[in-house]
Amino acid sequence: MPDKTIDCKDCNSQFVFSESEQAFYKEKGFDNEPQRCPDCRRAKKQQRNDNRGGGRRFGNR
Numbered sequence: 001m002p003d004k005t006i007d008c009k010d011c012n013s014q015f016v017f018s019e020s021e022q023a024f025y026k027e028k029g030f031d032n033e034p035q036r037c038p039d040c041r042r043a044k045k046q047q048r049n050d051n052r053g054g055g056r057r058f059g060n061r
């Protein structure tokens, strides 16, 4: 499987979805390719962490 170049949904920059990452995704059972570059993914994750404990009941185990 060759490396893929994908346009980030958030910042429109291109990033490489590398062969090893594709293998990782497959292993995890993800059908979809990532929509965002690693930077945006990290930012999103960070955001979620910041919101933790912010009054939402969902996922509060």
Ligand SMILES: [Zn+2]
Pocket (backbone or CB within 6 Å): 008, 009, 010, 011, 012, 013, 036, 037, 038, 039, 040, 041
């Ligand atoms: Zn991005």
